[in-house]
Structures are given as C-alpha cells and as structure tokens.
Amino acid sequence: MTDVLSAVPRQSSSENPWAVETHELTKRFGGRIAVDGVDLLVPRGCAFGYLGPNGAGKTTLIRVLLGLTHADAGTMKLLGHEVPKHRDVALARVGAIVDEPRFHQHLTGRQNLQILAAAREPAAKGRIEAALDRVGILHRANEKVSKYSMGMRQRLGVAACLLGDPQLLILDEPMNGLDPAGMVDMREMITSLVAEGRTVVLSSHLLDEIERTCDAVAIVDQGRIIRQGPITELLAGATLEVEIDCNSPDTARSLLEGNSFDAQVTVADDEIHVSLPAGTARDVIAEINRLLVTGGVSVYRLQENHASLEKWFLEVTSRLGEEQ
Ligand SMILES: Nc1ncnc2c1ncn2[C@@H]1O[C@H](COP(=O)(O)OP(=O)(O)O)[C@@H](O)[C@H]1O
Ligand SMILES: [Mg+2]
Structure with missing residues (x-):
C-alpha cells in the first residue's frame, strides 16, 4: 500500500468537530414525509451507523446529503461546509455509494476506475493502483466487472470512493447482497478506513452489523431519529x-x-x-x-x-x- 491514501489531512482543533451536521432536515414526497426534522451529528473519525427498518428514510437522507435530491426544510453541513451552498468543496472530500454501485460491465475494474478518475481532480489518477490494492482486488483488476462477485463490486465501489482521498465515506447498506465472508471483509475494510482517520457513515437495517462495525449510531424510524450517540451509552439505557x-x-x-x-x-x-x-x-x-x-x-x-x-x-x- 502506498501512502497516498493514508494521507488524510490532520484536523486542526479549531475545525468543526462534525463530519455531518444536520438541523431539522426534512424531505417530503407528496404527502409522505421521508425525512422528518432530522438533527444528525456525526463525529469525525468514527464509524457511524444510520440504523432503521426498510422505508425508515435512510436512503432519502443520504440522497439529500449528497445533493441528489433537495431538502424541503432544514440545514446541513458536510465536513464543516454548508451544503448545498458549498457543495462542490464539501463533496470533493466525500466518497459515497448509494444503492448498488454501477459500473461498465464490459470493462475491467481498473478501466472503470480510470474513467472515474478522469472525471476528478488530476491527483485521482495516481490513486488508482493504491485504491485497488487497498480494497484487495488488485490481482483481479484486469478482469471484466461482469465476472466480479457482488462482494468484489462493493470493493470496487469503495475503491472508486477512495479516488477522491475522502475524509468522509457514506455507504448506503454496504452489507446488502454480501455473503457472510463478504460481510466480514466489508466490516474489516470499514474499520481500517476509520483507523486511517476517515469517517464512515453507513446505513443499515441489520442491527447486528451496526453493533459490530460502528462506534456510534442514530436509530431512525419513520423518518425520525429516535436516539443517537455512542453505542455503549445507548446500551446503558437497556435492561x-x-x-x-x-x-x-x-x-x-x-x-x-x-x-x-x-x-x-x-x-x-x-x-x-x-x-x-x-x-x-x-x-x-x-x-x-x-x-x-x-x-x-x-x-x-x-x-x-x-x-x-x-x-x-x-x-x-x-x-x-x-x-x-
Ligand atoms: N422518489 C420517491 N418518491 C416517492 N416516495 C419515495 C421516493 N423515495 C423514497 N420514497 C419513500 O420514502 C420513504 C423512505 O424511503 P427510503 O429513504 O428509501 O427508506 P430506506 O432507505 O430507509 O429503506 C418510503 O416510504 C419510500 O416509499
Ligand atoms: Mg434504502
């Protein structure tokens, strides 16, 4: 592994401590409220779980954060930058996988990353090999994506995120479709990304996975956050x-x-x-x-x-x- 990907800028103490900060964030679809007055605080440098049953509004929240759909009310900051006002600055250091990562099936893993890198800052091209290595698919990088398993596609998705040397990764249901071994790999990958100083936000309906992977959690139901905080503190509220x-x-x-x-x-x-x-x-x-x-x-x-x-x-x- 080269140092390129582990070179996450150090946080100065005056910097905003939150990787994600939302206030009263709200998103409606017609009469249905999918994100309901969400006040989310994700501390930097942790694995943070956004946990809730299907339909709770997890994907919608992530889409709003990434500017893929607009909010109806509320404010948000990513890495201390107000979005959507400073969206480009914020998103330059954010990597995200929403839904299943999509790639050109007839091209190789490496070729897919080359295309994605070309659309980013010049430095992104120099991160391709390290990213492939980092997610453990360097030895399969010359195979067509159509030959990849679901787990390998997820890894390639994370590699694509790493092209931007992100301080924040947002992964929507990263365990979906993975077999148990694939889940273990994904969990280890998330833990090691956090160990490098990055923040990983992952959504999941799999409670057990959040408990194993994350340091802190927000529990969401019907668009609303019911509780959030360090997992150990939340468990202190359990019988x-x-x-x-x-x-x-x-x-x-x-x-x-x-x-x-x-x-x-x-x-x-x-x-x-x-x-x-x-x-x-x-x-x-x-x-x-x-x-x-x-x-x-x-x-x-x-x-x-x-x-x-x-x-x-x-x-x-x-x-x-x-x-x-
Ligand atoms: N584009 C859309 N149009 C209308 N309703 C939507 C749309 N996207 C999501 N919803 C609704 O918003 C709610 C939250 O959905 P979603 O964010 O996908 O939940 P989750 O990711 O937690 O399963 C659901 O009731 C869903 O039907
Ligand atoms: Mg979803």
Missing part, C-alpha cells in the same frame, strides 16, 4: 438480563420477587430469567447470588447478559409505536 440455572427455580423465584430490586422474574425450562431496569448497578447481580445461596438454593450457573442493541432497538421502536 440488564440475568440467567440463572439452579436446583429449585420456584424457591429462587419467590426469593427474588420478595426483594427491592424491581426484578421481573420468569421461569422457562427450569431456567430463571431475571430482567432488571435500565441503570441497575452490576452489584445487584452479586446480591442476587447471595440472596439465593443464603436462601438455601444451589446455584449452578448465573450469567449476566447485556441486552443487544437489536433487542433494545426493538424495544424503543415498539414503544414509539405505542405512543402514536
């Missing part, structure tokens, strides 16, 4: 789950229900499941163990389970549904 395997589930249950932890206890297949409210201290788990043992219960296994983002996501989206 704490404890599974217990013991000799006497019924005794254990009555011991647990007669306490002050505000625990919800269910017994299934002789295993006890305890759900504790968000913000419960971990000490409570040790306290539960003590309570059972002193109450004469033999504990074979006691396991803390952090609710996954997926479970939490379903909780918050369904709660939102109930409020409406």
